[in-house]
Amino acid sequence: xxxxxxxxxxxxxxxxxxxxxxxxxxxxxxxxxxxxxxxxxxxxxxxxxxxxxxxxxxxxxxxxxxxxxxxxxxxxxxxxxxxxxxxxxxxxxxxxxxxxxxxxxxxxxxxxxxxxxxxxxxxxxxxxxxxxxxxxxxxxxxxxxxxxxxxxxxxx
Amino acid sequence: xxxxxxxxxxxxxxxxxxxxxxxxxxxxxxxxxxxxxxxxxxxxxxxxxxxxxxxxxxxxxxxxxxxxxxxxxxxxxxxxxxxxxxxxxxxxxxxxxxxxxxxxxxxxxxxxxxxxxxxxxxxxxxxxxxxxxxxxxxxxxxxxxxxxxxxxxxxxxxxxxxxxxxxxxxxxxxxxxxxxxxxxxxxxxxxxxxxxxxxxxxxxxxxxxxxxxxxxxxxxxxxxxxxxxxxxxxxxxxxxxxxxxxxxxxxxxxxxxxxxxxxxxxxxxxxxxxxxxxxxxxxxxxxxxxxxxxxxxxxxxxxxxxxxxxxxxxxxxxxxxxxxxxxxxxxxxxxxxxxxxxxxxxxxxxxxxxxxxxxxxxxxxxxxxxxxxxxxxxxxxxxxxxxxxxxxxxxxxxxxxxxxxxxxxxxxxxxxxxxxxxxxxxx
Numbered sequence: 001x002x003x004x005x006x007x008x009x010x011x012x013x014x015x016x017x018x019x020x021x022x023x024x025x026x027x028x029x030x031x032x033x034x035x036x037x038x039x040x041x042x043x044x045x046x047x048x049x050x051x052x053x054x055x056x057x058x059x060x061x062x063x064x065x066x067x068x069x070x071x072x073x074x075x076x077x078x079x080x081x082x083x084x085x086x087x088x089x090x091x092x093x094x095x096x097x098x099x100x101x102x103x104x105x106x107x108x109x110x111x112x113x114x115x116x117x118x119x120x121x122x123x124x125x126x127x128x129x130x131x132x133x134x135x136x137x138x139x140x141x142x143x144x145x146x147x148x149x150x151x152x153x154x155x156x
Numbered sequence: 157x158x159x160x161x162x163x164x165x166x167x168x169x170x171x172x173x174x175x176x177x178x179x180x181x182x183x184x185x186x187x188x189x190x191x192x193x194x195x196x197x198x199x200x201x202x203x204x205x206x207x208x209x210x211x212x213x214x215x216x217x218x219x220x221x222x223x224x225x226x227x228x229x230x231x232x233x234x235x236x237x238x239x240x241x242x243x244x245x246x247x248x249x250x251x252x253x254x255x256x257x258x259x260x261x262x263x264x265x266x267x268x269x270x271x272x273x274x275x276x277x278x279x280x281x282x283x284x285x286x287x288x289x290x291x292x293x294x295x296x297x298x299x300x301x302x303x304x305x306x307x308x309x310x311x312x313x314x315x316x317x318x319x320x321x322x323x324x325x326x327x328x329x330x331x332x333x334x335x336x337x338x339x340x341x342x343x344x345x346x347x348x349x350x351x352x353x354x355x356x357x358x359x360x361x362x363x364x365x366x367x368x369x370x371x372x373x374x375x376x377x378x379x380x381x382x383x384x385x386x387x388x389x390x391x392x393x394x395x396x397x398x399x400x401x402x403x404x405x406x407x408x409x410x411x412x413x414x415x416x417x418x419x420x421x422x423x424x425x426x427x428x429x430x431x432x433x434x435x436x437x438x439x440x441x442x443x444x445x446x447x448x449x450x451x452x453x454x455x456x457x458x459x460x461x462x463x464x465x466x467x468x469x470x471x472x473x474x475x476x477x478x479x480x481x482x483x484x485x486x487x488x489x490x491x492x493x494x495x496x497x498x499x500x501x502x503x504x505x506x507x508x509x510x511x512x513x514x515x516x517x518x519x520x521x522x523x524x525x526x527x528x529x530x531x532x533x534x535x536x537x538x539x540x541x542x543x544x545x546x547x548x549x550x551x552x553x554x555x556x557x558x559x560x561x562x563x564x565x566x567x568x569x570x571x572x573x574x575x576x577x578x579x580x581x582x583x
Contacts, residue, residue: 021218021219021222023218023299023300023301025299025339025514025515025516026514026561026565028516029514029516029561030558030561030562030565031558033556033557033558033561034558037557037558044516046302046516046517046518047299047300047301047302047516047517048222048300048301048302049302050302053302072218
């Protein structure tokens, strides 16, 4: 489903990030634990990540997955630029890239917002009650990731 | 409120709090902030008119918080929604206009912002004739972004000096620590107390003489009461020749979704404040879990808190479980690192002597962890390099899971949203 032009340095390595204006971190911490429980090694970039920092991190060591989580309501606007910037890097052109959280200020998500995010390069947009199950289902489809490692001991 | 050295005559916020402390009525304050000056003015007037002893709040928007004044100005020009008042981007006359006849000795207004580099904000609030704000080099840096701690320390030292210079012009400026609120939830009380005291000492070192120390309501009433008493004891020792008071924050984590649960939580915060001798309370509203609250919702929260405060009396501290001793160990270890408090704070985080659990900032060591015990208390499960005497972790470190984290984050919300909790209380 996700043929890689360039194989990831570690297929079990996920980069977890947010948009530059978003200072929330509990969502990132939750997702880090969730991904680790699924056997992923996670680089959690923390709050307010400039796109350049994400690109630098992801090109230094190509991950098997990039997860963008944002809850400040600016996601629908800001994350499109993030996706285009990631896709513009040849090594990252086909890395599975997902976005989720609360993507606009009203808390709802219109279909056209989904479309602009997928058009910009996201493989999946995950919101509402189905966000976490949707992410877990998506992880199962990733071919590099057939067997989870044992649970790692919490966050470092 | 301990008396200070002879203070300048001016300083609306400072004077108002000193008077309120004498009469013993709890001062309650919203976190209100609107981009529209007319709405902001309406909100301040409604706060003033509430059936409570109130001070006003001008909460700034997130673009201003991160220093993107151009984006804030653009948003105003294009009529876009902002989540607060863009103080720096607004013409000064707009701000003085909205404050005219509202702000004054009988109703002081504090600026709340969340910025690690508050220089422009401090300049703008002084230009607008205001004299009170809040934050701190650690508390407005680590939880909210990537600004290096050293940058924040420099910026806050400069901002403190600017504010303190008002004293020469006859105004006593007031500055409040946000250190007692780190990450909003799951930070053990001893570390909150230590950070609040250290930030207050930092303010004092840079010239402030009217200071408040924050503490945010956590998961256990008894533990919170012990913590506020500890905060007052440390402040009394560490802030000589300073007029200071404690400000309690209603719970800052995941908030109850039910109207009733939300109001009971803010009423409990008011009781905590009065029982422990705190002077001021920052409220949260019943709309908090869903969106930015309206003016009316703010007034309801203020009046609910004031009513609860009126039927509560100061109480003796609960039996000690060691919060004060832990906080003292942390503060003393930091003070021993450098005479300059800013340098001491930077070194303390580098060594892990201060280490905020679950904080993802690159300058935070990230070797500590907390949990909510079976008794509902917030405890250390891992103390990393914190300079604490007693052995680490009352309880063996349990592995933190994603579901365990969600449960801890929702602990207070679930308790207050549960209809059965009401019966527990009544019995």
